Amino acid sequence: MENRLIASSSPHIRADESVNKIMRDVVIALLPATLAGVYFFRMGAVKVILAAVIAAVLTEAAIQKICKKPVTINDWSAVVTGLLLAFNVPASAPWWIPVIGSIFAIAIVKQVFGGLGHNFMNPALAARAMLLASWPVQMTAWVKPGVDAVSTATTLGMLKEGTGEVLPSLGDLIIGNVGGCIGETSALLLIIGGIYLVYRGVITPRIPVIYIGTVAVLMLIFGGFDITYMLTHVFAGGLMIGAIYMATDYASSPVTPKGQIIFALGCGILTAVIRKFGGYPEGVSYSILVMNVVAPLIDKYTSPRVFGEVK
Amino acid sequence: MSLLSFRGGVHPPHYKEATERCKVEKAKEPTRVVIPLQQHIGAPCEAVVKVGDKVKVGQKIGEAKAFVCAPVHSSVSGEVKQITKMLAPTGEAQCVVIESDGLNEVHESVKPKGDLANLSAKEIIEIVKEAGIVGMGGATFPTHVKLSVPPDKNVDTIILNGAECEPYLTADHRLMLENPESIVFGLRAMMKGTNVSKAYIGIENNKPDAIESMKNAAKEYNEIEVVGLQTKYPQGAEKQLIYACTKREVPSGGLPMEAGVIVNNVATASAIGNAIKTGMPLIERICTITGKGIKEPKNLLIKVGTSIKEIIEQCGGYNGTPGKLILGGPMMGHAQYTDEICSTKGTSGILVFTPEEARLPEPKACIRCGKCVEICPAFLQPIYVSAYSLNNMYDTAEKYRALDCIECGSCSFICPSKRPLLQSIRVAKREIIAKKRKSK
Ligand code: SF4
Ligand code: SF4
Numbered sequence: 001m002e003n004r005l006i007a008s009s010s011p012h013i014r015a016d017e018s019v020n021k022i023m024r025d026v027v028i029a030l031l032p033a034t035l036a037g038v039y040f041f042r043m044g045a046v047k048v049i050l051a052a053v054i055a056a057v058l059t060e061a062a063i064q065k066i067c068k069k070p071v072t073i074n075d076w077s078a079v080v081t082g083l084l085l086a087f088n089v090p091a092s093a094p095w096w097i098p099v100i101g102s103i104f105a106i107a108i109v110k111q112v113f114g115g116l117g118h119n120f121m122n123p124a125l126a127a128r129a130m131l132l133a134s135w136p137v138q139m140t141a142w143v144k145p146g147v148d149a150v151s152t153a154t155t156l157g158m159l160k161e162g163t164g165e166v167l168p169s170l171g172d173l174i175i176g177n178v179g180g181c182i183g184e185t186s187a188l189l190l191i192i193g194g195i196y197l198v199y200r201g202v203i204t205p206r207i208p209v210i211y212i213g214t215v216a217v218l219m220l221i222f223g224g225f226d227i228t229y230m231l232t233h234v235f236a237g238g239l240m241i242g243a244i245y246m247a248t249d250y251a252s253s254p255v256t257p258k259g260q261i262i263f264a265l266g267c268g269i270l271t272a273v274i275r276k277f278g279g280y281p282e283g284v285s286y287s288i289l290v291m292n293v294v295a296p297l298i299d300k301y302t303s304p305r306v307f308g309e310v311k
Numbered sequence: 312m313s314l315l316s317f318r319g320g321v322h323p324p325h326y327k328e329a330t331e332r333c334k335v336e337k338a339k340e341p342t343r344v345v346i347p348l349q350q351h352i353g354a355p356c357e358a359v360v361k362v363g364d365k366v367k368v369g370q371k372i373g374e375a376k377a378f379v380c381a382p383v384h385s386s387v388s389g390e391v392k393q394i395t396k397m398l399a400p401t402g403e404a405q406c407v408v409i410e411s412d413g414l415n416e417v418h419e420s421v422k423p424k425g426d427l428a429n430l431s432a433k434e435i436i437e438i439v440k441e442a443g444i445v446g447m448g449g450a451t452f453p454t455h456v457k458l459s460v461p462p463d464k465n466v467d468t469i470i471l472n473g474a475e476c477e478p479y480l481t482a483d484h485r486l487m488l489e490n491p492e493s494i495v496f497g498l499r500a501m502m503k504g505t506n507v508s509k510a511y512i513g514i515e516n517n518k519p520d521a522i523e524s525m526k527n528a529a530k531e532y533n534e535i536e537v538v539g540l541q542t543k544y545p546q547g548a549e550k551q552l553i554y555a556c557t558k559r560e561v562p563s564g565g566l567p568m569e570a571g572v573i574v575n576n577v578a579t580a581s582a583i584g585n586a587i588k589t590g591m592p593l594i595e596r597i598c599t600i601t602g603k604g605i606k607e608p609k610n611l612l613i614k615v616g617t618s619i620k621e622i623i624e625q626c627g628g629y630n631g632t633p634g635k636l637i638l639g640g641p642m643m644g645h646a647q648y649t650d651e652i653c654s655t656k657g658t659s660g661i662l663v664f665t666p667e668e669a670r671l672p673e674p675k676a677c678i679r680c681g682k683c684v685e686i687c688p689a690f691l692q693p694i695y696v697s698a699y700s701l702n703n704m705y706d707t708a709e710k711y712r713a714l715d716c717i718e719c720g721s722c723s724f725i726c727p728s729k730r731p732l733l734q735s736i737r738v739a740k741r742e743i744i745a746k747k748r749k750s751k
Contacts, residue, residue, distance in 0.1 A: 006635045006669045007646040009734040011720030012662075013323060013478065017727040019678055117678040204685070255681035255694060304690045306712045307550060308563040
């Protein structure tokens with residue numbers, strides 16, 4: 001009996017946390033917005049979401065098989081990437097757009113750098129940027145919610161171009177009854193998912209709150225203290241999904257609390273500046289990608305003050 | 312009552328239900344005890360008995376030859392059979408093996424030390440030293456060393472640690488319920504011995520009955536304040552406890568003394584109380600024997616040197632095949648290879664896991680979730696310290712302040728990827744200290 005005793009180093013108990021659980025929680029948090037996307041954009045959304053998720057999972061499995069690494073598709077992380085990518089694609093896109101996006105996200109951005117935890121950029125966002133650069137037409141063919149898929153512009157697009165179209169009401173914006181990418185429409189459901197993630201301890205409110213807050217304050221100033229203008233910027237477009245689900249991506253954001261604050265501030269400032277002064281009506285993706293690149297630097301210079309240390 | 316605490320920390324399940332209501336029972340008399348000559352941090356003792364000598368209860372058998380050292384005493388009366396190197400909970404150590412004659416004759420030196428009012432500070436510290444008292448929370452640092460404040464240091468507060476933040480353990484909890492007077496008496500002796508006029512007794516608020524009991528016992532003494540602490544691990548860690556009670560931070564790399572505080576465990580205080588009142592040195596202690604691998608979990612008063620195997624037999628034996636045997640709590644205790652070892656002054660708990668519970672989780676790649684950074688009570692970045700240690704970059708690990716790690720294990724506990732964070736940080740600490748020694 002004696003030699004069967006395991007004499008390992010302390011601690012001898014571990015928390016009931018695991019990568020699978022965390023990723024599954026993210027999927028659960030994204031479900032309401034997914035269903036809303038399907039409700040608003042019908043079969044178009046179903047097709048894009050399925051294509052993205054299936055392609056992501058298959059790519060992960062295939063690459064790990066080829067590299068003779070343990071296949072980790074049951075950790076749900078590929079599902080998360082696929083889902084997030086689908087959220088960033090218009091419902092009118094042909095099926096191969098999300099497929100190419102997912103393959104790129106998993107194969108290039110995630111696995112080439114060593115897999116989960118090693119990607120220095122958010123895979124879904126990087127893939128979206130690639131798709132947008134390569135197929136700008138398909139990636140911006142927005143449709144109005146509903147069965148007929150009437151083409152439209154996004155709210156932010158209308159705001160930027162000043163097309164004179166009637167802007168959707170704030171209520172529609174918050175619920176998501178507007179044109180845009182599949183998953184970025186319903187601010188309300190995205191926020192509910194975010195609250196679930198905070199409650200489950202998957203993310204801290206730090207990054208989303210500071211990110212969205214910064215955009216709100218800057219847009220208030222840029223818009224000459226027009227509250228509706230500010231709220232439109234907060235609830236329209238990719239800010240909610242970006243701030244809650246993309247900027248909080250573990251691998252590509254800082255781990256230190258102070259670093260996360262700086263990171264979120266940076267994302268917010270960049271987003272506001274791009275939207276106001278840049279060439280794009282959006283700006284969330286590029287802001288986060290840029291901050292992803294500097295995240296390791298931020299981490300390096302924001303080491304917390306050690307307990308008892310006089311700085 | 313406002314709850315005091317520190318920043319960081321984790322919330323492991325308590326697992327205290329099995330024994331928190333079990334009254335302390337006296338363990339069966341051991342027929343043979345194995346008493347290590349080193350049961351404390353510091354230099355080992357020298358044996359002052361020979362094989363064949365008759366010894367009595369409370370008789371000194373190991374003399375402290377250095378300052379950071381605590382003498383050891385016989386816990387039984389009988390005959391010294393062997394003095395040899397044996398396996399002890401902290402590794403190989405010189406041990407005195409005594410066969411009990413079952414009479415428990417008390418040694419002549421064991422006499423009450425008189426009224427606290429008539430004892431000088433110096434005498435009190437001498438009593439503590441001669442009684443072989445060490446930190447009984449598990450760290451086993453000689454208590455008289457803690458109480459000997461150098462003249463250039465200004466200590467104004469003593470904190471008694473009754474947090475018992477380790478899951479499973481209930482020994483201190485029971486002591487606070489069953490013998491609070493002895494704790495308060497010991498605390499007053501320490502205060503007199505160090506000329507300190509303010510004391511706190513910190514207890515986690517998951518033990519309201521203990522808080523009540525201690526408040527009651529200390530109610531005559533205005534200078535002693537019983538404070539409720541938030542239930543959170545590692546609330547009982549020295550620096551975190553000091554911060555919770557006084558909002559003072561012990562300087563990095565420094566001793567509690569440098570924040571003007573001395574911390575002792577409640578069991579240590581009780582042992583001091585005992586040593587003054589009866590003259591009996593530290594030869595027995597309360598220990599919680601628990602875990603799913605134990606048939607009848609108990610709190611037992613056990614004599615130093617009793618075989619762990621015998622103690623477990625008194626608790627109904629193993630419940631199925633044991634998977635892991637831990638001395639101390641599950642967060643900081645030491646896993647043992649065998650139950651053929653003896654208990655010591657530091658054995659606060661004997662914890663047995665089933666093979667199922669003992670199975671080590673498979674570590675996965677770090678997902679950079681930042682949880683370890685978020686919860687480290689020393690405010691380190693375990694993710695980086697550990698990564699540098701694993702890459703043999705000990706200098707960088709040192710820059711990331713590996714030496715400030717208090718080895719509480721919270722980071723390994725929380726990591727969703729089950730990474731052996733503390734284990735690798737320990738390696739770095741060892742390497743860094745070894746290098747420092749060499750360059751000196
Ligand atoms: S808790 Fe584990 S997975 Fe999370 S950052 Fe720390 S080491 Fe990495
Ligand atoms: S790094 Fe050290 S002090 Fe920090 S949580 Fe881990 S074991 Fe505790």
